[in-house]
Amino acid sequence: MVKPRVAVVIPCYKVSRSILQVLAAIGKDVDLIYVVDDGCPENTGDLVIQNCADPRVHVIHHQRNQGVGGATITGYYQAIAAEAEIIIKLDGDGQMDPAYIPVLIDPILAGNADYTKGNRFFNLEDISQMPLIRVIGNAGLSFMSKFSSGYWDIFDPTNGYTAIHAKVARFLPLAKVSQRFFFESDLLFRLNTVRAVVMDVPMPSFYGDEISNLKISRVVFEFSIKHLKNLIKRIFYNYYLRDFNIASLELLFGMLLFLFGVIFGIHKWRSSLMSGVPVTSGTVMLAALPVMIGVQLLLSFLNYDIQNTPRNVLHPRLKFMLKKV
Numbered sequence: 001m002v003k004p005r006v007a008v009v010i011p012c013y014k015v016s017r018s019i020l021q022v023l024a025a026i027g028k029d030v031d032l033i034y035v036v037d038d039g040c041p042e043n044t045g046d047l048v049i050q051n052c053a054d055p056r057v058h059v060i061h062h063q064r065n066q067g068v069g070g071a072t073i074t075g076y077y078q079a080i081a082a083e084a085e086i087i088i089k090l091d092g093d094g095q096m097d098p099a100y101i102p103v104l105i106d107p108i109l110a111g112n113a114d115y116t117k118g119n120r121f122f123n124l125e126d127i128s129q130m131p132l133i134r135v136i137g138n139a140g141l142s143f144m145s146k147f148s149s150g151y152w153d154i155f156d157p158t159n160g161y162t163a164i165h166a167k168v169a170r171f172l173p174l175a176k177v178s179q180r181f182f183f184e185s186d187l188l189f190r191l192n193t194v195r196a197v198v199m200d201v202p203m204p205s206f207y208g209d210e211i212s213n214l215k216i217s218r219v220v221f222e223f224s225i226k227h228l229k230n231l232i233k234r235i236f237y238n239y240y241l242r243d244f245n246i247a248s249l250e251l252l253f254g255m256l257l258f259l260f261g262v263i264f265g266i267h268k269w270r271s272s273l274m275s276g277v278p279v280t281s282g283t284v285m286l287a288a289l290p291v292m293i294g295v296q297l298l299l300s301f302l303n304y305d306i307q308n309t310p311r312n313v314l315h316p317r318l319k320f321m322l323k324k325v
Helices: 019-025 044-051 067-081 098-109 132-149 166-171 183-193 216-241 246-275 281-307 315-324
Strands: 006-012 032-038 057-062 086-089 115-119 162-165 198-202
Touching: 006 019, 006 067, 006 098, 019 032, 019 044, 019 098, 032 044, 032 067, 044 057, 057 067, 067 086, 067 166, 067 183, 086 098, 086 166, 098 115, 098 162, 098 198, 132 183, 132 216, 162 166, 166 315, 183 216, 216 246, 246 281
Parallel strands: 006 032, 006 086, 032 057, 115 198
Antiparallel strands: 086 162, 115 162
């Protein structure tokens, strides 16, 4: 069996204190390492060039900061050009142990997944070591991500320790993926649009005295808006553009009935308050019944959407399709 060509992409911004230790910890199962200096004010790229003799390491400089997503996509393009089969994204701040690389890529090599990502919430002991704000923030972001991405069985969507099959990376519209901190969540949405299989890999995360560039309290509102946009696009793509089935009707009529019942009920309630005449039981039922039926239809759609999570691995089927791209 031919050993797969594995590449690691490390976006770097203010990680000069830890990057050399991270590089030294990457094992021999990795063939290529791309260090992307994303306009780092600490000149992390130059530090690596001057102090790292590992022939696998290639340093790429961004003159202007493009964000973690932009730096990762640059690394993706380089790894694809070098004919890597699997591309790993690893942060340079020391929070991700390179020893877990074999565990991360194993589901892809076994043909069980197209994309894998770390999940820091699997082990309760690991959760107890996390800062409380991260636990709460990640739980909220995970819930929103389930709706927007359609991957209902994964958690910890902002986890940046990921691996992707290069064929799938080539197939994705990488130029459209968010370049900032929403990168991982937006990538999940893009993966769902091509029906790629995503799998969580339980692993711990290490928290030392490093300062994270991602402040969850600052991005919750921004992420909420972007998740809502992706949810709308995903529903349109999957249930009205590419397919139209019973779930499409359940969502459409469920929303119409629910909105009619709510709007009609509020209108009659306000009229009753202003006139002092109580509404009849028939009017109450005329408002309540559409709401109840609408909720049932929406729950039925939600159940269908959960069952519709991609299960058939994509990358074995891309050999012919990529020739057309």
